[in-house]
Amino acid sequence: MSAKATAAATGRGHAVPRGADRLPWLTYRFRLLGMGLGGLCIGAVLLENGANPPTWGLLAFTALLWPHLALQVARRSASPYRAERRNLLLDSAQAGFWVAMMQFNLLPSVLLFTLVTVDKISTGIPRLWLWSLPAFASGLLCGALATGFAVRLETSMTELLFSLPVLTIHTIGVALAVSHMGQQIREKNRQLDELSRTDSLTGLHVRRHWLKLADRALRQHREEGVPMTLLLLDIDHFKVANDRHGHSQGDEVLRTVAAAIRATVGEAGEAGRYGGDEFGLVLPGTTPAQARALAESLLEAIRQAGVAALPGARLTASIGIAPARATHATVEQWIDEADVALYRAKDAGRDRIGA
Numbered sequence: 059m060s061a062k063a064t065a066a067a068t069g070r071g072h073a074v075p076r077g078a079d080r081l082p083w084l085t086y087r088f089r090l091l092g093m094g095l096g097g098l099c100i101g102a103v104l105l106e107n108g109a110n111p112p113t114w115g116l117l118a119f120t121a122l123l124w125p126h127l128a129l130q131v132a133r134r135s136a137s138p139y140r141a142e143r144r145n146l147l148l149d150s151a152q153a154g155f156w157v158a159m160m161q162f163n164l165l166p167s168v169l170l171f172t173l174v175t176v177d178k179i180s181t182g183i184p185r186l187w188l189w190s191l192p193a194f195a196s197g198l199l200c201g202a203l204a205t206g207f208a209v210r211l212e213t214s215m216t217e218l219l220f221s222l223p224v225l226t227i228h229t230i231g232v233a234l235a236v237s238h239m240g241q242q243i244r245e246k247n248r249q250l251d252e253l254s255r256t257d258s259l260t261g262l263h264v265r266r267h268w269l270k271l272a273d274r275a276l277r278q279h280r281e282e283g284v285p286m287t288l289l290l291l292d293i294d295h296f297k298v299a300n301d302r303h304g305h306s307q308g309d310e311v312l313r314t315v316a317a318a319i320r321a322t323v324g325e326a327g328e329a330g331r332y333g334g335d336e337f338g339l340v341l342p343g344t345t346p347a348q349a350r351a352l353a354e355s356l357l358e359a360i361r362q363a364g365v366a367a368l369p370g371a372r373l374t375a376s377i378g379i380a381p382a383r384a385t386h387a388t389v390e391q392w393i394d395e396a397d398v399a400l401y402r403a404k405d406a407g408r409d410r411i412g413a
């Protein structure tokens with residue numbers, strides 16, 4: 059009945075999970091379907107048992123009226139989520155009642171019990187299905203008292219045929235809802251994964267993820283001999299730009315430099331934000347000479363981009379280059395070598411490449 063509700067109804071105990079007040083709307087369609095088809099199967103049994111008019115009236119209430127009433131009650135409640143939890147337990151109580159009213163007719167009874175229990179489990183609300191058991195038993199007792207504990211276990215072919223729609227359609231409905239929910243969860247996980255790997259300011263890889271990529275590149279160099287070059291780029295006098303033009307203008311400079319890196323490196327490498335104003339690049343399959351040419355282009359792109367980003371001031375950066383070597387036991391050693399090269403560039407006057 060309410061598999062889709064899981065998305066809105068996870069959480070512990072009686073706390074109301076975020077967004078869970080949508081629960082009544084999520085369960086409504088499934089209740090309409092489950093109660094309607096369940097009513098068909100109960101009706102077949104009542105017909106064979108020669109039920110009296112008040113019993114038919116009660117069935118009309120359960121199968122046709124209850125789903126709409128449940129929605130209205132939950133909608134008007136101060137806590138739609140809590141009201142819907144009560145409604146779900148009332149579903150079970152009614153199922154128990156109808157099991158007894160059907161004089162425990164075996165197939166429809168087992169079917170009703172299974173469906174209302176699966177519905178509770180599929181909401182994802184912790185322990186709801188356990189709470190539904192006493193609710194089911196209470197309904198069962200009321201129904202048994204009403205029928206004088208009458209028992210007729212055999213299921214006729216007609217009763218069996220009228221049980222099939224609820225068995226197949228409702229089960230497929232719940233399975234589709236669960237599958238849809240699985241797809242939504244996979245998509246959300248993909249988005250979360252993407253977010254956790256991307257620096258929100260620059261759109262480049264975050265340090266942790268970039269380090270992983272650099273580590274993978276170093277291993278590939280060691281195992282397959284693929285040439286790899288690492289570049290560390292640091293904006294020159296960024297602190298001065300920050301102090302002079304303000305922090306938000308500083309952020310704009312970081313975005314500008316990141317855009318220049320993306321445009322220059324493209325698919326040729328992996329770029330990440332290594333620290334505040336420091337960027338790292340790994341260029342697979344690149345010799346030091348090719349990497350130097352790319353670094354020259356990058357410095358020129360940053361100079362050009364600076365004209366718009368910092369009018370009246372120069373925007374430059376320094377780059378340290380380090381090719382991967384068999385002697386680099388860890389990625390940190392490789393980065394340290396690029397860092398030394400970067401400081402050579404800074405010491406030599408900035409706006410240049412150090413190796």
Ligand SMILES: Nc1nc2c(ncn2[C@@H]2O[C@H](COP(=O)(O)OP(=O)(O)OP(=O)(O)O)[C@@H](O)[C@H]2O)c(=O)[nH]1
Pocket residue numbers: 259292293294295296297298300304305306307308309312333334335404
């Ligand atoms: N606007 C902004 N500034 C940042 C951010 N992260 C770090 N910074 C600043 O970046 C500056 C980094 O300056 P430093 O690395 O000390 O040196 P520098 O001024 O770039 O000088 P050199 O590297 O020696 O050329 C500091 O002032 C930090 O506060 C950020 O996300 N946004």
